[in-house]
Amino acid sequence: MKNNLKLHINGRDHEINVDPGTPLLYVLRNELKLNGPKFGCGLQQCGACMVLIDGEARPSCRMPVGTVLKSKITTLKGLIGNDGALHPVQKAFVKEQAAQCGYCLNGMVISSVALLEKNKNPSDIEIRQELAINICRCGVHSRVIKAVKTAAQDL
Ligand code: FES
Numbered sequence: 001m002k003n004n005l006k007l008h009i010n011g012r013d014h015e016i017n018v019d020p021g022t023p024l025l026y027v028l029r030n031e032l033k034l035n036g037p038k039f040g041c042g043l044q045q046c047g048a049c050m051v052l053i054d055g056e057a058r059p060s061c062r063m064p065v066g067t068v069l070k071s072k073i074t075t076l077k078g079l080i081g082n083d084g085a086l087h088p089v090q091k092a093f094v095k096e097q098a099a100q101c102g103y104c105l106n107g108m109v110i111s112s113v114a115l116l117e118k119n120k121n122p123s124d125i126e127i128r129q130e131l132a133i134n135i136c137r138c139g140v141h142s143r144v145i146k147a148v149k150t151a152a153q154d155l
């Protein structure tokens with residue numbers, strides 16, 4: 001049953017009228033036109049739909065929106081500063097050309113931001129472990145690791 005729900009996304013409050021069981025990904029993309037997070041597997045297994053929930057990288061494709069009403073949600077767009085500047089992780093992905101088709105990029109960037117919040121100087125293995133959920137069919141993993149290391153230097 002639809003309800004009026006309040007969400008805090010990218011530093012702003014939003015009110016939407018949806019069923020609390022609706023996956024957060026659908027709310028972001030269909031109701032709020034925040035299209036950074038992508039639909040991939042729909043099974044919390046590929047990472048394409050990731051967002052930051054209170055700073056933690058989480059898949060949003062099966063997360064009921066009613067469970068995150070008290071959380072701070074950040075999407076790819078929310079990483080951009082008020083002055084329009086890209087986040088250092090986004091800049092590093094551009095600098096290292098860490099994408100091919102780009103479909104996995106949202107999840108790769110979100111996971112990398114969460115990792116660097118916890119660990120300012122991650123090793124290759126730590127980066128691989130943290131980004132293990134993020135599937136890339138194009139095989140750009142080595143460039144992603146380079147981008148995370150570049151971002152770590154710049155942060
Ligand atoms: S679409 Fe959510 S993890 Fe694949």
Ligand code: FES
Binds near residue numbers: 100102135138
């Ligand atoms: S760049 Fe194509 S899926 Fe990763």
